[in-house]
Amino acid sequence: MTTKHLLAAVDEDAAPLTHEQLRELYALMASVRHLDTAAVAWQRQGIIPGYAPQLGQEAAQVGSGYAVDRTMDFVFPTYREMGVARAMGVDMVGYMSTHKATWHGGMYNPLESRFAPIQAVVAGSVLHAVGWAHGQTLSGKPDGERGVAMTYFGDGASSQGDVHEAMNFAAVMKAPVVFFIQNNGWAISVPTERQVAGGSVAARAAGYGIPSLQVDGNDVVAVFEATRSAFAHCRAGHGPVVIEAMTYRRGPHSTADDPGRYRTLDEERLGAGEDPLERFRQRLLADGVADAAFFAEAQRRAEEEEEAIRSGIEALGPRPGAEMFSLVFQEPTPTLQSQATAWRKESEHV
Amino acid sequence: MSETITEAPGTATDTAAPVLQMSMQQALNRALDEILADDPKTVIFGEDCGRLGGVFRITDGLQAKHGEERVFDTPLAESGILGMSVGLAMAGFHPIPEVQFDGFAYPAINQIICQIARMNYRSRGTLPMPITLRVPSFGGIRAPEHHGESLEALFAHVPGLKVVSPSNPHDAYHLLKYAATRPDPVIFMEPKSRYWQKGPVDVTSATPGTEASDGGSPTGARVVREGRHLTLVAWGAMVARCLQVAELAAEDGIDVEVLDLRWLKPIDAEALATSVGKTRRAVVVHEAPLTSGLGAEVAQLITQRCFDTLKAPVERVTGFDVPYPSGDLEDEYIPNIDRILFGIQRVLEYRRG
Numbered sequence: 001m002t003t004k005h006l007l008a009a010v011d012e013d014a015a016p017l018t019h020e021q022l023r024e025l026y027a028l029m030a031s032v033r034h035l036d037t038a039a040v041a042w043q044r045q046g047i048i049p050g051y052a053p054q055l056g057q058e059a060a061q062v063g064s065g066y067a068v069d070r071t072m073d074f075v076f077p078t079y080r081e082m083g084v085a086r087a088m089g090v091d092m093v094g095y096m097s098t099h100k101a102t103w104h105g106g107m108y109n110p111l112e113s114r115f116a117p118i119q120a121v122v123a124g125s126v127l128h129a130v131g132w133a134h135g136q137t138l139s140g141k142p143d144g145e146r147g148v149a150m151t152y153f154g155d156g157a158s159s160q161g162d163v164h165e166a167m168n169f170a171a172v173m174k175a176p177v178v179f180f181i182q183n184n185g186w187a188i189s190v191p192t193e194r195q196v197a198g199g200s201v202a203a204r205a206a207g208y209g210i211p212s213l214q215v216d217g218n219d220v221v222a223v224f225e226a227t228r229s230a231f232a233h234c235r236a237g238h239g240p241v242v243i244e245a246m247t248y249r250r251g252p253h254s255t256a257d258d259p260g261r262y263r264t265l266d267e268e269r270l271g272a273g274e275d276p277l278e279r280f281r282q283r284l285l286a287d288g289v290a291d292a293a294f295f296a297e298a299q300r301r302a303e304e305e306e307e308a309i310r311s312g313i314e315a316l317g318p319r320p321g322a323e324m325f326s327l328v329f330q331e332p333t334p335t336l337q338s339q340a341t342a343w344r345k346e347s348e349h350v
Numbered sequence: 351m352s353e354t355i356t357e358a359p360g361t362a363t364d365t366a367a368p369v370l371q372m373s374m375q376q377a378l379n380r381a382l383d384e385i386l387a388d389d390p391k392t393v394i395f396g397e398d399c400g401r402l403g404g405v406f407r408i409t410d411g412l413q414a415k416h417g418e419e420r421v422f423d424t425p426l427a428e429s430g431i432l433g434m435s436v437g438l439a440m441a442g443f444h445p446i447p448e449v450q451f452d453g454f455a456y457p458a459i460n461q462i463i464c465q466i467a468r469m470n471y472r473s474r475g476t477l478p479m480p481i482t483l484r485v486p487s488f489g490g491i492r493a494p495e496h497h498g499e500s501l502e503a504l505f506a507h508v509p510g511l512k513v514v515s516p517s518n519p520h521d522a523y524h525l526l527k528y529a530a531t532r533p534d535p536v537i538f539m540e541p542k543s544r545y546w547q548k549g550p551v552d553v554t555s556a557t558p559g560t561e562a563s564d565g566g567s568p569t570g571a572r573v574v575r576e577g578r579h580l581t582l583v584a585w586g587a588m589v590a591r592c593l594q595v596a597e598l599a600a601e602d603g604i605d606v607e608v609l610d611l612r613w614l615k616p617i618d619a620e621a622l623a624t625s626v627g628k629t630r631r632a633v634v635v636h637e638a639p640l641t642s643g644l645g646a647e648v649a650q651l652i653t654q655r656c657f658d659t660l661k662a663p664v665e666r667v668t669g670f671d672v673p674y675p676s677g678d679l680e681d682e683y684i685p686n687i688d689r690i691l692f693g694i695q696r697v698l699e700y701r702r703g
């Protein structure tokens with residue numbers, strides 16, 4: 001289902017991406033690809049206990065994250081949005097610390113980065129985006145200064161009741177929310193056709209009167225343009241938009257997963273389609289936007305960056321145990337304080 | 351059983367202060383009105399709380415006075431209401447959502463436990479959740495199923511939540527104003543069977559906890575009746591019932607102290623120790639089922655602090671381990687005067703060995 005015309009009206013003047021921006025998108029995708037592949041290797045090497053790869057989702061993540069205006073918008077991720085985080089300039093050591101098991105939500109500052117804490121409950125933050133977006137409506141900020149919330153979730157998460165509640169709330173309140181579904185074909189072992197009734201997640205939007213788009217999630221420019229239109233639609237006060245980016249999770253669900261139990265390598269090759277990174281490289285070459293030297297340089301920088309992030313997380317060390325107690329409340333309870341004191345006495349021997 | 355209100359000594363007698371007679375419903379409504387006026391970031395929302403003013407009229411007139419942006423109706427979806435609160439808090443608002451009846455907090459439990467209670471921790475203190483969830487709570491009004499549940503132990507068990515329940519209009523007014531200005535999530539459990547009981551409200555006290563009888567702490571318990579022979583520990587609607595019991599016991603020469611716990615998390619353990627340290631006997635009274643209820647927590651806190659002086663094990667008089675029964679059986683389920691008197695008898699007659 002494509003209702004693109006509904007959004008086009010507010011996005012007529014959007015300029016095409018400049019060559020500079022196209023190269024930047026490629027460089028972001030290259031560094032996301034390299035960091036993602038490296039993180040899986042780190043897990044095998046015992047540097048981190050686990051990771052949720054996003055191999056094959058670089059275009060969907062970078063293209064959408066690139067459309068966010070970090071001076072006013074806010075993003076609500078799940079556990080697989082490393083590429084969005086990177087495109088938004090989130091501190092990647094802070095981001096990876098969640099996979100290092102240093103701190104559940106990550107160690108970056110969500111307020112400064114405009115990227116909410118990493119979230120393990122699927123669909124957990126979809127409603128938060130609606131609340132945050134309604135806050136923009138209530139804020140009294142002038143037109144053009146109100147932010148848009150973008151919430152990420154998967155085809156599996158779309159089965160959660162909270163997604164229904166969120167779409168209904170957002171439509172009733174005309175909240176400026178972009179529901180960004182990465183349909184990567186699978187929710188762990190269950191394929192989309194066993195997960196989503198009604199043909200697609202985007203199709204559901206019609207039931208709420210929300211305009212929706214299905215976009216080729218392996219085409220970074222298409223994803224960027226769809227997201228930019230959706231943001232313009234929301235910013236102009238027209239309410240929420242649903243974007244379903246059709247992509248494919250090429251590797252395992254997580255480093256603990258064994259996809260061989262639910263799909264064959266042949267099926268994987270067939271389902272995955274074109275590699276979004278390679279496809280974009282060919283396009284930039286064909287259009288004369290970038291040359292071999294540029295790609296080599298992008299790769300070199302990606303490797304340099306990955307090394308810095310790896311040494312950053314290796315140097316992280318465990319958090320002081322006292323934080324376990326001190327970060328529960330803004331105003332700790334006496335019971336918690338005495339538990340902290342007892343813990344200190346019994347474990348730190350001070 | 352007829353309910354007569356017996357007020358705490360000291361709350362109604364200070365003639366210098368503007369003490370108003372009002373019901374708990376009016377006290378809560380006034381508190382919300384003032385919170386909205388004082389803090390432009392406060393927003394109140396839930397099912398029917400706008401134009402209707404809530405099914406219990408706690409938000410009566412607030413939308414007309416403060417506007418549809420500050421007080422609004424949501425679609426009928428509890429997870430939606432609580433999940434939305436998280437985002438509003440992240441955007442710098444102070445949400446005071448309402449769940450229409452206690453039993454309808456269950457569909458929102460995921461958002462309450464996994465999100466509201468954890469976001470401050472998850473975000474390392476950068477995303478506080480100054481949310482006050484108002485829950486009309488407990489039974490006693492012969493309502494349909496799911497309209498009279500006692501969820502305090504469930505909420506109190508969750509790290510990251512605070513829980514409070516007022517027992518009278520004065521505390522309702524002050525505790526709500528206090529809870530709504532805190533930076534942490536507070537579950538505010540309103541004893542719905544007490545909504546229409548009138549009592550004195552001194553609107554000039556700065557916060558709850560400024561009076562001698564409540565130890566001077568805004569999260570303190572309050573001695574609502576002094577006594578020498580034993581302490582009845584209660585909260586919410588059970589406080590008024592314990593005061594009735596104390597009057598009856600006094601006729602037999604038994605001098606009962608009644609401690610209104612008020613905060614169920616954090617629990618004022620010092621007040622428990624002070625009271626039971628003096629009386630040396632205690633009975634905890636609550637509407638919730640016995641097993642793993644808050645009475646066990648209270649009994650442990652007392653045992654730990656008063657073991658050497660206790661003259662009997664701490665007794666509990668509670669609801670039963672059954673799903674909340676329908677109206678005809680409600681009086682059998684909720685601790686009544688006789689059962690509380692039996693509890694008192696058990697601790698008074700206890701003999702060692």
Ligand SMILES: Cc1ncc(C[n+]2csc(CCOP(=O)(O)OP(=O)(O)O)c2C)c(N)n1
Pocket residue numbers: 080120121122153154155156157158184186187188249253
């Ligand atoms: C509420 C909830 N139920 C179950 C899980 C366990 N779980 C983690 S990821 C996942 C599949 C999610 O699939 P999808 O939403 O399509 O996202 P993807 O992982 O494919 O990106 C499941 C079942 C969870 N994290 N949260």
